[in-house]
Amino acid sequence: MEITRIRMLRGPNLWSRHTALEAIVSCDASERSIDSIPEFEIKIRERFPQLGSMRRGGLTEPLSLAHALEHAALGLQAQAGCPVTFSRTVQTVDEGVYQVVVEYIEEVVGRMAFDFGFALIQATLNDAPFDLDAALSELEALYEDVRLGPSTGSIVDAALQRNIPYRRMTEGSMVQFGWGSKQKRIQAAETSNTSAIAEAIAQDKELTKNLLAAAGVSVPIGEVVTNADDAWRAAQKIGGPIVLKPKDGNQGKGVVANIQTEEEVRAGFEVTQGFGRETIVERYLPGADYRLLVVGNRLSAAARREPAQVVGNGKHTIAELVEKENQNPLRGDGHATALTKIRFDDIALAHLASNDLSPQYVPKTGERVLLRNNANLSTGGTATDVTDDVHPDVAASAVAAAQMIGLDIAGVDILCEAIYKPLEQQGGGIVEVNAAPGLRMHLKPSYGKSRPVGEDIINMMFPPGEDGRIPVVAVTGTNGKTTTVRLISHLLTETGLRVGMTGTDGVYINHRAIDTGDCSGPKSARNVLMHPDVDAAVLETARGGLLREGLGFDRCEVAVVTNIGEGDHLGLNYITSVEDLAILKRVIVQNVAPTGAAVLNAADPMVAKMGDKCSGRVIFFAQNQHHPVITAHRAKNKKVIYNDGTYIVASKGSRVMYRFPVSEIPLTQNGVLGFQVENAMAAIGAAWALGLDAEKIARGLNSFESTANSVPGRFNQFQHNGATVIADYGHNPDAMRALASAITAMKPKQSHVVISGAGDRRDEDIRDLTRILGNSFDNIILYQDACQRGREDGEVLKLLQEGLVGATKAKQVKEIHGEFLAIDTALNDISAGDICLILIDQVEESLAYLKEKVRP
Secondary structure, X not given: OEEEEEEEXXXXXXOOOOOEEEEEEEOOHHHOOHHHOOOHHHHHHHHOHHHOOOOHHHOOOOOOHHHHHHHHHHHHHHHOOOOOOOEEEEEOOOOOEEEEEEEOOOHHHHHHHHHHHHHHHHHHHOOOOXXXXXXHHHHHHHHHHHOOOHHHHHHHHHHHHOOOOEEEOOOOOEEEEOOHHHOXXXXXXXXXXXXXXXXXXXXXXXXXXXXXXXOOOOOOOEEEEOOHHHHHHHHHHHOOOEEEEEOEOOOOXXXXXXXXXXXXXXXXXXXXXXXXXXXXXXXOOOOEEEEEEEEOOEEXXXXXXXXOEEEOOOOOOHHHHHHHHOOOOOEEOOOOOOEEOOOOOHHHHHHHHHOOOOOOOOOOOOOEEEOOOOOOXXXXXXXXXXXXXXXXXXXXXXXXXXXXXOOOEEEEEEEEOOOOOOHHHHOOEEEEEEOOOOOHHHHOOOEOOOOOHHHHHHHHHOOOOOOOOOOEEEEEOXXXXXXXXXXXXXXXXXXXXXXXXXXXXEEEEOOEEEEEOOOOOHHHHHHHHHOOOOOEEEEEOOHHHHHHHOOOOOOEEEEEEOOOOOOOOOOEOOEOOHHHHHHHHOHHHHOEEEEEEEEEEOOOHHHHHHHHHOOOEEEEEEEEOOOHHHHHHHHOOOEEEEEOOOEEEEEEOOEEEEEEEHHHOHHHOOOOOHHHHHHHHHHHHHHHHOOOOHHHHHHHHHHOOOOOOOOOOOOEEEEEOOXXXXXXXXXXXXXXXXXXXXXXXXXXXXXXEEEOOOOOOOHHHHHHHHHHHOOOOOEEEEEEOOOOOOOOOOHHHHHHHHHOOOOOOOOEEEEEEXXXXXXXXXXXXXXXXXXEEEEOOOHHHHHHHHHHHOEO
């Protein structure tokens, strides 16, 4: 068994909506049925007992080693705690070669599980041992390390429940919610609205206390010191028990509480110095430690925290009890679990010593031993939910404290005897206000109810009715994609929206190019959706990116499919037929939002069938208003677009909604260019689906022209010595047919064409190009491009010549080496009234060259 390629599909893809690993796996003849390998299934289950059934759904076909690898990779992830369920193995057209697809949640974990699955298969075949425990332990550790923590995870889960898209921006906890101009970001429990100044204030404990006091919020008295002598002086001035804490701190680090003697104060001061030069000395407030979570202008949750502690059993020492408690599966090393392991550090030892205890002390049965004064979960403390018990005055004080500091999300720490009484009545007070508060004590309290704090945060960021989405239009097909993308973008721009657009010639944000080259893949789509100046996105979605990585978005509002034609890279990546191509390109239709629409070419049977896979509405378009698909759709009172010869008509059932004169759409040249009429109909359908009114659509159609500047390489027209020169990037048989038909409709005196062929196409596809053109053009110039894409010198020209055998119209055929020389030759051959079609390969360079030679 050999793995020849692995791809990570990071968005909805050919196989599913899940992120997934796709591998090409080759098996020799003896590996194509595990039943022919003695005791294989018994041996693999000995090594991995939790493997589960490999014959799901009553599968009866022979199971290969590729199938076993699929199930092993999925099962290993599931046993490591990853919530994965989808996998699939498909036989390709090549005998013994399979496509293995396995869902993953975290990419690096999915890849590691696949590698372990391969190792498991090899161990089984070789009768070698496989250390399952070590593999699962490594997978679990990696998953815990890379997955979102509980705080961020709860916010992401809440966003998904609200259908708000998200994208993880780093390996840490920074996440973007929403797209374009509607996006917002979080890092843990900080949002993009969290003020840096507010965070700085919260870090400065003394400034925080002064601001809260000015707002009338109850706070303990105290002062800031920088040496042990001043700390003791301040403690004497305050009188009674005190607390020492770093002036700039968080998570309870360096806090020493409930101390009173000079020895304790001086020792505690040294502890705080490990976290900053300045130390706060303040009155110790007796009572319990409470954390109140404020989100926006309301109390979201409250918990009573207790310090790390152990309870004696009369048998074990304190040190042994701590070790035993830290083996609790609910306790982990960081914030990923409900509880954190108890820190048995110098602070804990000092606290024991202050109570005349040592780690070797054996507490009596039921005796509670506190290990520190502060009750932070990060040091091993526990939390009990008390949200329902908070007095309204206490909640109001917490909200006032957060707003005084300027925090949209705040953890307000309160010390008081009873949370159900006003603070002033019991001498309690607010001791800290924290930015980026941990949420897990509210999500998974040690005792009491879990609170939906992630939902509260999402609801604050995106009020009801908002989902952070901008209109996203995905466009695919064989021909017309780029022109349709450009025209839809133009129509949206006419409404005042800032449009982000991707295509084969770059990425554009509000008309400004931010990237060049072929940008029709998922990476470019994601870049547009991340841009804060984008109000709507129109994304050309090519087959290559879909195969390589899936979609760059989870769903779109509108999917446009122009057509499905032959010669569009067939034979590559196991897309061997037009039917395969249609299945691939319908991915965008399958991922239309329920509120959205698919705009489909009714005249193309394979495109029309895609409507059955759309969860939203379907708008069909066709030039023939009597096409059966159009007629049937209208009969169901659904939306269609057609050309009645004078107008492009948009109707819902029998009711005409919009009517656009073809004569007022320059792109179509008064309806002569049939393929441009179809592109216009597709764009009108997208605009209609997005709710644009007729006046704005008409204005946009009238102001859009297919020039070398607006749509480079798409039927760009120039004049030269009384002849018309047309430059186009068409490169497949369907495009040739459409272009030949358009040139014929323009009735030239003599027709000329300049063409080469892409070397990475099938031989038959290259022959088809000139087979079509030879029956439509008078004069043909064949040229050999600078890049033959793996072909031998002269091989493409030979195939093009073979396609001309039996041509009925071509009178003259020339062979030229070099695209620019071919252009010069054509320009010298044409006369007034002629039309010359130049099928350019290097779009930017060729158009620039033409502009020097001719005029638009």
